Amino acid sequence: MATSLASSLTVILKTTLKSTGVDLSVPEDVMTKAITDILADGVALDQADVVYHDKATLNNNTRTIDVHTSATEEDPWGLAITMAKIKCVFLHNLNTAAGEYIELGGVANAPVVFTSSAPAAEFPIHTVHPGGILLVWNPSLAGWAVANNTGDVLELDTTGSGASVDYEIVIIGTST
Amino acid sequence: MAKTMTTSMELKIKTNYTKVVEGTELSTPREVMSKVISDTLASGELIDQAENVWHDQFTVPVGGVTIDLVPMQVDAGAVDDVFGDQITFDQIKCLLIHNHSVTSGEYVGVFGVAQSMEFISGDTDTIRVHPGGILFLWAPGLGGTNDCPTPGAGANDQIELVSGAGTPLVDIVIIGCE
Numbered sequence: 001m002a003t004s005l006a007s008s009l010t011v012i013l014k015t016t017l018k019s020t021g022v023d024l025s026v027p028e029d030v031m032t033k034a035i036t037d038i039l040a041d042g043v044a045l046d047q048a049d050v051v052y053h054d055k056a057t058l059n060n061n062t063r064t065i066d067v068h069t070s071a072t073e074e075d076p077w078g079l080a081i082t083m084a085k086i087k088c089v090f091l092h093n094l095n096t097a098a099g100e101y102i103e104l105g106g107v108a109n110a111p112v113v114f115t116s117s118a119p120a121a122e123f124p125i126h127t128v129h130p131g132g133i134l135l136v137w138n139p140s141l142a143g144w145a146v147a148n149n150t151g152d153v154l155e156l157d158t159t160g161s162g163a164s165v166d167y168e169i170v171i172i173g174t175s176t
Numbered sequence: 177m178a179k180t181m182t183t184s185m186e187l188k189i190k191t192n193y194t195k196v197v198e199g200t201e202l203s204t205p206r207e208v209m210s211k212v213i214s215d216t217l218a219s220g221e222l223i224d225q226a227e228n229v230w231h232d233q234f235t236v237p238v239g240g241v242t243i244d245l246v247p248m249q250v251d252a253g254a255v256d257d258v259f260g261d262q263i264t265f266d267q268i269k270c271l272l273i274h275n276h277s278v279t280s281g282e283y284v285g286v287f288g289v290a291q292s293m294e295f296i297s298g299d300t301d302t303i304r305v306h307p308g309g310i311l312f313l314w315a316p317g318l319g320g321t322n323d324c325p326t327p328g329a330g331a332n333d334q335i336e337l338v339s340g341a342g343t344p345l346v347d348i349v350i351i352g353c354e
Contacts, residue, residue: 002196010188011312013272013349015229019259020178029258031231033349035274035310046308051191053209076207077195090189092213098223098321105296115285116301124301127294129323131224133213133314135187140306141280170189170211 007039043174045141059164068152083173085143090170100163183217240338246329267319270351277307277344291334294325
């Protein structure tokens with residue numbers, strides 16, 4: 001079954017910092033950082049051809065997402081996910097209550113989105129706090145490499161917070 | 177100097193995933209995922225608030241750049257906010273790093289030192305922001321309940337940036353509370 005994927009990303013961050021100590025004026029600094037990028041269909045630089053996305057609840061538990069030859073995860077067309085490179089990981093913690101965080105990582109056979117100089121003993125973990133977002137975007141030719149069985153699992157974990165966390169996850173990558 | 181700050185963020189990820197199905201010549205099935213998030217931070221030190229920002233654009237050498245958050249320094253030199261006031265972050269609500277390089281190999285390794293700001297767990301753990309890449313952290317929660325990074329002087333208040341090759345140009349934005 002032939003598929004074609006077009007991906008786009010927009011991030012707009014704006015701050016308005018004002019000084020309130022001047023009587024006859026209001027000095028202000030407005031910073032607008034806007035980034036837009038697209039990934040065309042394919043497996044090369046600035047390209048991607050596989051997407052996985054999900055919205056789910058993880059209740060004081062762990063969940064593994066195998067992005068290479070997955071027996072359990074499917075793309076929107078019901079095709080088994082098979083990624084060779086990751087170009088984007090997006091994770092959004094939908095909870096707002098204090099302490100209800102979700103962790104990403106922490107397993108030995110993870111793709112090298114986070115690197116460790118001591119991978120045999122230290123498996124990097126990132127914490128997405130309530131209302132928080134993690135976005136990592138890598139349009140390069142190499143992306144983050146996925147290795148079958150040794151570097152293909154993204155683990156989500158809410159046992160640290162003990163909470164039932166609603167989250168959304170998007171993973172964009174390439175098939176080869 | 178008294179200041180107020182407002183912050184807004186908008187993030188959109190969209191994928192348009194089409195497939196060719198034999199026997200459907202007159203249509204093109206497609207799956208469109210559009211994830212849009214908007215959020216704001218009012219001025220202050222509480223949940224959903226922030227009160228200062230530091231932003232800069234610079235090149236990162238192989239030897240690295242060390243940013244200290246408590247108080248703000250770049251390679252041990254003091255840096256101030258745009259109004260000339262020293263910044264001493266004690267909560268981080270947003271971190272954005274954008275690598276402008278388009279040259280293969282010119283990634284920027286972030287963190288990876290014992291005094292790193294809370295982002296990933298281990299002292300030697302890093303994330304590489306590759307050419308054209310983005311690292312975006314949004315943590316609107318309250319530091320007092322450990323719902324955002326809370327840098328402490330000499331303990332976990334550094335952001336180390338190290339180039340893998342060349343001198344990639346990066347934009348960095350740090351939003352937080354003092």
